[in-house]
Amino acid sequence: MDFAARRDWPGYFRTMLGKPPRETLVRALEIPDRRPAGERLAVDLACGEGRDTLELLRRGWRVVALDGHPMAIELLTSRVPPDQAPLLTARVEPFEASAWPRCRLLNCSFALPFCEPREFPGLWRRIADSIEPGGLFAGQLFGDRDSWAGLPDRTHHRRGDLDGLFAGFLIEQLIEEERDDVTVEGEPKHWHVFHVVARKR
Ligand SMILES: C[S@@+](CC[C@H](N)C(=O)[O-])C[C@H]1O[C@@H](n2cnc3c(N)ncnc32)[C@H](O)[C@@H]1O
Known part of the structure; x- marks a missing residue:
């Protein structure tokens, strides 16, 4: 079973170390914003x-x-350049107990399925x-056809669920x-994933 499937996060982090930012984040950052960067706060939830x-x-x-x-x-x-360190607040916090300030960007890459189903509505x-x-x-x-959808502690969604989740948003990208294909460890996996960038109304 793969790192993420069995929640072996140290193994996952070691494999991912040094990889470039996720495409959904890059896409979000391409969208023009009138605010200067220094006035923008992003929350990176389950930042890995x-x-x-x-x-x-x-x-x-600021993050x-x-x-x-x-x-x-x-x-x-340990990898933040010293001149950027004042921009960062970083904390160990599980989804169930996490709280964060109002933000311009909420980034949550490849992590929401790991929220337990009973916790997901409150988290969302x-x-x-x-x-x-x-x-x-x-x-x-x-998605509901992803290989991991059968694991008991995972949160997966049907395509139609997204309409409700993003009711207060305008969709900028939905892929x-x-x-x-295979997992990061090279094990066979059926991937069913929604890649979303959405703007709050
Ligand atoms: C597949 S990794 C994704 C990490 C990173 N966002 C990325 O794009 O590479 C999933 C992340 O979710 C975190 N995670 C899993 N369960 C969590 C929970 N209940 N509360 C907070 N974080 C959790 C893990 O520690 C891990 O960093």
Whole structure:
């Protein structure tokens, strides 16, 4: 079973270390914003080893980065250039107990399926409520035909569920990806993923 399938986050972080930012984040950052970067706050929820947070910091954003695993925060903070460190607040916080300020961008890459189903509605409410009008959500939701949808502690969605989740948003990008491929460890997996960038109304 793959790192992410069995929640072996240290193994996952070691494999991912040094990878570029996720495409959904890059797409969100291409969308023009009248605010100067220094006035923009991003929250990177379940930031992992920090690939997206590092890109946000590099572009001058202030970032609140949260993850449930201490190693994620250690790997992130150890790689932040000293001149960017004042822009970052990084904390170990699980989804269930996490709180963060109002933000211009809520980034959550490849992490929402790992929220337990009973916790997801509350987490999603906090995500949607925290994004300021005109701000963006960027990240992934996993589909109901994904190989991991059968695991008991995972949150997966049907295509139709997204209409409700993003009712208060304008969709900037919605790519539904479905393919047979492999995991980061090279194990066969059916991927069914929604890649979303959406603007809060
Ligand atoms: C597949 S990784 C994605 C990490 C990073 N966002 C990326 O794009 O590479 C999933 C992340 O979710 C975090 N995670 C899993 N369950 C969590 C929970 N209950 N609360 C907070 N973070 C959690 C893991 O520690 C891990 O960093």
